[in-house]
Amino acid sequence: MKMTDANPTTVYKGRHLSMLSRGGWEYATRNTARSAVGIVAVTNAGEVVLVEQHRPPVNQNVIELPAGLSGDIAGKEDESLLEAAQRELLEETGYVADRWSELMTGYSSPGLTDESITLFLAEGLELKGPGGGDHSEDITIHEVPLGEVLEWLQDKPAAADLKLLAGLFAAQIALADRIGGD
């Protein structure tokens, strides 16, 4: 049974997150309606920069790509997705990158939320700040060789955000294409 394209109705409005219903199908949406970005940042040593933080919905530490929402800073509501990715990378990891490319956009869980994430590849990294996130965040940074991330994750007590692996998949194809095209 194909659902209708009916406009959604808000069934509950929280402070940051709301629940909508489209054709009777309930789903979660952020109140800001901002797009999310995630960054696969690769150091000159071939290590990917990951962040670990406690996530209240799952009540444990999770390893993720540096990520955030575009336009969620007062005065920067109109920033582009690339500008948001650059800001988040610096805030969370302390790195700036001199080469950026957009990898892809996809949904994180399209059966229960309309959240979409645009993934970027960042290279030519230089440490310019302390990282660690904004005042509301408590972030630990890890740098892991690109080819060893899955094995490394399996030895950690923290859980994995599957978007991290999606980003690595897209990044390795972009990196292989570039080597192939040189």
Next chain:
Amino acid sequence: MKMTDANPTTVYKGRHLSMLSRGGWEYATRNTARSAVGIVAVTNAGEVVLVEQHRPPVNQNVIELPAGLSGDIAGKEDESLLEAAQRELLEETGYVADRWSELMTGYSSPGLTDESITLFLAEGLELKGPGGGDHSEDITIHEVPLGEVLEWLQDKPAAADLKLLAGLFAAQIALADRIGGD
């Protein structure tokens, strides 16, 4: 600021999805509290079996791994994750597999939902049914060479579920390890 480990409170209970709050952090959770499974099913020709369906939360068609919830069939509430994966693969794609391995478990979006997914690799496929999902689903099946999925997705009007790419990343490492170990 690290959030507390306080038990969550239900701030809204929908028919299938609810919104909880833990330490003031709102998130979505399925009412069933069932675990989700996703399957990277690879044919003997080296093609991965993907499903395309309309997703009301994003109001468009999305390409995904065959996936579903464990224990969501009356009388099968106690099925294991592997049994759920086997059932979902048959329901959605018509395939049975003679070799199964568990790849990993991770979160789809741990900032806004507690949903976790366990990913399986299924090989030795044989077509045994029509696929297409249950009475509530309208699923189109695609079979795409493993190494061409990202390129193939970019030419499709449908969007991608990022968990699909996460599954491919984990599957290719498992397949490479096996070849390396033979």
